[in-house]
Amino acid sequence: MTVTIKDVAKKANVSISTVSRVINDSKPVSDEIKQRVLRVIEETGYTPNPVARSLVMKKSQLIGVIVPDISNFFISEVLNGIEEIGKMYNYDILLCNTYGELKQELRYLNLLKSKQVEGIISMTWELREEHKEFFSKQDIPIVMINRDASEFDITSVSIDHRQGAYEMTKYLIDKGHKKIALIRSGTENYLFGVDQYEGYAKAMNEYNLNIDKKLIKNCQFKLECAYDAVQEMVDKKVVPTAIFATTDSMAFGAINCLIDNGYRVPEDVSVVGFNDIKFASIYRPQLTTIRQPIYDIGAVAIRVIIKKIKGEEIKENIFTLPHELVERDSCISIK
Amino acid sequence: MTVTIKDVAKKANVSISTVSRVINDSKPVSDEIKQRVLRVIEETGYTPNPVARSLVMKKSQLIGVIVPDISNFFISEVLNGIEEIGKMYNYDILLCNTYGELKQELRYLNLLKSKQVEGIISMTWELREEHKEFFSKQDIPIVMINRDASEFDITSVSIDHRQGAYEMTKYLIDKGHKKIALIRSGTENYLFGVDQYEGYAKAMNEYNLNIDKKLIKNCQFKLECAYDAVQEMVDKKVVPTAIFATTDSMAFGAINCLIDNGYRVPEDVSVVGFNDIKFASIYRPQLTTIRQPIYDIGAVAIRVIIKKIKGEEIKENIFTLPHELVERDSCISIK
DNA sequence: TTGTACGCGTTATCAC
DNA sequence: GTGATAACGCGTACAA
Numbered sequence: 001m002t003v004t005i006k007d008v009a010k011k012a013n014v015s016i017s018t019v020s021r022v023i024n025d026s027k028p029v030s031d032e033i034k035q036r037v038l039r040v041i042e043e044t045g046y047t048p049n050p051v052a053r054s055l056v057m058k059k060s061q062l063i064g065v066i067v068p069d070i071s072n073f074f075i076s077e078v079l080n081g082i083e084e085i086g087k088m089y090n091y092d093i094l095l096c097n098t099y100g101e102l103k104q105e106l107r108y109l110n111l112l113k114s115k116q117v118e119g120i121i122s123m124t125w126e127l128r129e130e131h132k133e134f135f136s137k138q139d140i141p142i143v144m145i146n147r148d149a150s151e152f153d154i155t156s157v158s159i160d161h162r163q164g165a166y167e168m169t170k171y172l173i174d175k176g177h178k179k180i181a182l183i184r185s186g187t188e189n190y191l192f193g194v195d196q197y198e199g200y201a202k203a204m205n206e207y208n209l210n211i212d213k214k215l216i217k218n219c220q221f222k223l224e225c226a227y228d229a230v231q232e233m234v235d236k237k238v239v240p241t242a243i244f245a246t247t248d249s250m251a252f253g254a255i256n257c258l259i260d261n262g263y264r265v266p267e268d269v270s271v272v273g274f275n276d277i278k279f280a281s282i283y284r285p286q287l288t289t290i291r292q293p294i295y296d297i298g299a300v301a302i303r304v305i306i307k308k309i310k311g312e313e314i315k316e317n318i319f320t321l322p323h324e325l326v327e328r329d330s331c332i333s334i335k
Numbered sequence: 336m337t338v339t340i341k342d343v344a345k346k347a348n349v350s351i352s353t354v355s356r357v358i359n360d361s362k363p364v365s366d367e368i369k370q371r372v373l374r375v376i377e378e379t380g381y382t383p384n385p386v387a388r389s390l391v392m393k394k395s396q397l398i399g400v401i402v403p404d405i406s407n408f409f410i411s412e413v414l415n416g417i418e419e420i421g422k423m424y425n426y427d428i429l430l431c432n433t434y435g436e437l438k439q440e441l442r443y444l445n446l447l448k449s450k451q452v453e454g455i456i457s458m459t460w461e462l463r464e465e466h467k468e469f470f471s472k473q474d475i476p477i478v479m480i481n482r483d484a485s486e487f488d489i490t491s492v493s494i495d496h497r498q499g500a501y502e503m504t505k506y507l508i509d510k511g512h513k514k515i516a517l518i519r520s521g522t523e524n525y526l527f528g529v530d531q532y533e534g535y536a537k538a539m540n541e542y543n544l545n546i547d548k549k550l551i552k553n554c555q556f557k558l559e560c561a562y563d564a565v566q567e568m569v570d571k572k573v574v575p576t577a578i579f580a581t582t583d584s585m586a587f588g589a590i591n592c593l594i595d596n597g598y599r600v601p602e603d604v605s606v607v608g609f610n611d612i613k614f615a616s617i618y619r620p621q622l623t624t625i626r627q628p629i630y631d632i633g634a635v636a637i638r639v640i641i642k643k644i645k646g647e648e649i650k651e652n653i654f655t656l657p658h659e660l661v662e663r664d665s666c667i668s669i670k
Numbered sequence: 671t672t673g674t675a676c677g678c679g680t681t682a683t684c685a686c
Numbered sequence: 687g688t689g690a691t692a693a694c695g696c697g698t699a700c701a702a
Contacts, residue, residue, distance in 0.1 A: 004696085006696095015673045016695090016696080017672075017697080021697095024697080027671085029672085030671060030672085033672085048695085048696075049449075049696070050449060051386060051395060054678095054696095055695080056677075071408075072411075076405050076411040083430055087432075092431075092446075093429070094427050094428075095418055095427075095428055096427075097422075114382045115385055115427065116384070259619060279614055279618075282587050282591065282618075283618060284591065284619070349688080350688065350690070351689090352690080352691095355680070355681060356687095364687070365688090368687085386678090386680090387678070387680040387694090388681075389694095390679080390696090391680050391681045391682080391693075392680080392694085
């Protein structure tokens with residue numbers, strides 16, 4: 001049926017080792033034989049069986065990628081970067097979707113391991129002890145996205161969320177805002193959520209602005225949650241002059257709620273986001289936000305993995321990519 | 336290092352065949368021995384090596400998925416469905432992103448083949464002779480998404496784009512619209528684009544409405560293109576009362592252009608879309624559109640593949656999933 | 671430079 | 687019910 005190395009060898013009147021040598025050019029082969037083998041390969045349409053190869057080499061040319069939600073706008077763009085660079089280096093990606101469930105994540109982590117993946121890129125929303133435990137006993141390279149995981153001795157690629165949030169808050173303050181709500185992505189184990197909060201708090205403190213607990217909301221990346229959070233502010237009549245959502249999607253939720261309650265954005269309330277997903281500039285008003293180099297995050301992550309696989313020494317344990325505040329139409333000065 | 340079946344056998348004082356039998360319970364094993372083996376497996380943390388297994392079984396538990404753009408809102412949701420159901424049946428997916436380039440597609444098609452995938456799900460925007468040629472000589476199951484490919488004898492899962500476009504056009508007409516622009520996704524090889532056009536034309540003809548060539552635009556799923564197309568209508572002063580974009584993204588482009596030119600949507604111009612991606616209800620005005628069961632499309636596709644892999648006979652060559660017109664705020668009656 | 675033979679970790683076919 | 691042993695397709699010492 002399918003042609004194997006043996007068939008090629010026979011047809012070319014050489015041994016399988018010779019064939020093996022020409023396809024991998026691992027050892028010198030006389031030009032004449034080389035050509036002959038090549039021709040037979042051409043004729044038969046032979047392609048090496050990667051499974052057999054994996055078995056003996058203990059390599060799979062596979063990289064596992066674990067994400068909490070493929071259809072998330074941010075994540076799918078990261079995936080784009082991972083996939084493209086991966087293919088460039090002849091690596092395929094094995095995709096695992098966890099829906100943010102720790103159990104699934106751990107299951108996939110083990111699954112990937114047993115599938116002989118050569119590296120793992122993990123994008124998780126929460127970082128737990130269980131992760132740490134798993135990661136610590138792995139011999140294959142692992143890279144985390146979206147969070148400084150150096151405390152776990154895991155390489156990571158991310159922007160500086162703390163600084164980004166700081167800059168955005170400062171930007172808001174400079175525009176004259178004093179009551180600034182923060183709709184953030186989580187607490188405790190939630191990755192960048194805590195960093196972002198710190199950045200926000202730092203800016204507020206620097207300007208001696210009061211952090212009103214009623215204006216700090218925890219939403220797990222859910223647009224609906226952001227909507228509800230703002231609705232609560234409306235109901236309690238504590239609507240601020242500015243809302244900083246640490247995710248563009250949540251910013252949309254906030255704006256929609258505002259609009260539905262008769263507020264105008266940005267005339268009555270300024271709203272800013274974080275990430276700069278595609279829709280940030282499609283939505284109206286166009287969203288002022290912190291741009292992350294989303295594609296690049298994925299691209300860098302897989303480059304690091306591949307370098308590690310090849311045994312290159314990686315000095316940094318954390319790759320911090322640049323971010324940028326992009327001013328658009330959802331925020332105004334009220335000075 | 337890693338524990339193999341041999342280690343387990345030795346430690347449990349049985350032969351590897353016996354171990355194999357208990358992990359696959361392929362043949363009866365005495366209860367006593369079974370327990371013993373199970374315990375050793377537990378102790379050692381042994382997991383069968385799927386690569387070795389693949390080699391002998393000639394099965395990889397891998398399904399290749401080829402898409403034109405991972406970060407496309409529609410596609411990533413389809414991927415969600417594919418991944419989830421796949422994992423349920425213990426299949427992993429090998430992801431390939433083509434950026435819509437035929438060359439890449441063909442390359443990946445062959446790559447996947449050599450990676451021993453057991454099936455391929457292909458989502459392409461254009462369908463060419465080259466595809467047909469490749470598909471026709473494959474022995475592994477292939478299913479196409481988003482297009483009736485029965486002419487190529489390929490199973491496909493999709494909604495009825497023709498009917499969907501027909502219903503939407505009819506809906507618009509019933510609302511009193513007569514000048515209805517169509518921003519569609521392509522011509523010739525472009526999959527559902529031609530079906531959608533037919534549906535549109537059918538409705539227009541049924542009502543004896545004139546199809547104004549100046550109002551028919553071809554855009555390859557590009558929001559910017561839709562924006563420009565509408566801008567052209569504005570410039571030429573041929574703005575219709577309704578615009579039907581065959582993709583939600585293109586509808587956003589159309590609306591944004593309208594707004595930027597001082598038109599109100601839907602008061603001045605009604606705009607409707609197609610697909611009902613997440614953002615259709617986030618964007619304001621919320622988009623009236625044709626809802627596709629996006630997740631289900633992916634789910635059904637992979638179910639079909641798996642059934643085929645298992646040798647089950649699939650009667651239908653085309654799976655048509657239901658669609659639904661969802662009325663929201665971007666369209667009004669002008670009667 | 672080339673060929674032989676073994677091993678990678680399993681499953682499956684035989685015997686026992 | 688259990689245990690050798692031959693595949694599966696390939697890479698690679700080791701010999702020649």
